[in-house]
Amino acid sequence: MFNKILIANRGEIAVRIIRAARELGVGTVAIYSTADRDALHVHLADEAICVGPARSTESYLNMNNILSAAVATGAQAIHPGFGFLSENSKFARLCEEMNIKFIGPSAKVMDMMGDKINARAEMIKAGVPVTPGSEGEVHTTDEAVKIAEEIGYPIMLKASAGGGGKGIRKVNNVEELVPAFEAAQAEAQAAFGNGAMFIERMIFPARHIEVQILGDSQGNVIHLGERDCSLQRNNQKVLEESPSVAIGQTLRNEITAAAVKAAQHVSYENAGTIEFLLDESSGKFYFMEMNTRVQVEHPVTEFVSGVDIVKEQIRVANGNELSVKQEDVTFSGHAIECRINAENPKFNFAPSPGKITNLFLPSGGVGLRVDSAMYSGYSIPPYYDSMIAKVIVHGENRFEALMKMQRALLEFDVEGVITNVDFQLELISDPHVVAGDYDTSFLGNVFLPEYQKED
Structure with missing residues (x-):
């Protein structure tokens, strides 16, 4: 096993990785910007090293500084967490060249699956269903108009590179197409340095279903079930749960088998997620994209499967086989995760940075976990x-999980900054959510208009 790994991230995911490494007996190195000098991950790691100023581009995205920190501290591997450099194939390739193990898939596989156009082509080869759309990069509005006419409206414009909801626009008709294309392309260029776009027919309404997969260097690939991530705002997830109430066992078997087939096709190693759109009216599902990293919502899957995904990442990167086989994986109960943000939902979710003057995180009882890097x-x-923070609960059934989440959110107390705790509490208590009657349009079209009317 590695003696020491460097965590190329910050916040709760850096804390999560440090804890997993410590339980494996592996030493840790934290990196930090000047703005994060007092951050929890800096205090918890065995060593910490500053990699630059506050701006991400000069610190957490500074490949040279991060690699220099790894060499200076003798770290044998780098865990990128999520965000920042986690899906950057150039960084993964530099790690390989410097004989530092990147805890994730190879640069080659990241290139193949991180680029949505390449990923789509590979899924067609693998026999995984994809939505009708463009066959390659789209660079001009003239091309976009022609392709949209061929596949039919409504459509989704998507940046080929990157994620996090950037460079994505819904287009209902030709009048909306040109301004939407130009805006999405400019956003993609600014966020990822790549303005290439592609176009898909929009599956609407839809469920956003994703499957957690794990692969090792011996060719073993397993799935850890599905998560329902349909509660989203501006293409960014707000709440996740597992299993999905929208699918039965037959469809579950089909969609998880497709995810494993997809991962096997590209010889995938480490943790990854295959994301699908499910058309509930027809029961058909379509490949959307692959995330070649651990995801924010991984604790949901850990609760229902009993598998520690971050520990598996470290073991697999070390060359070990997966500690479980598919037949060993059993699923129990229901899990839900709420993302707690320092933002003002009543003011268009504006960020609310500042000093936390008091903090009480919910605790007590079986099946409650809070992942956070905050402190008073x-x-x-x-x-x-x-x-x-992320509040994650597990119950014997969905009703118990819902009640446990309501209890946890009622206990969550933070002073000094505005948060979305009350927003999440109202969402988890909404009759549609309680009934499992929602899709990707629900939050924006149904819940938010009513919520923002309230004083």
């Missing part, structure tokens, strides 16, 4: 993502 007296910097 900590000042949330304005430079990074607004997520401050």
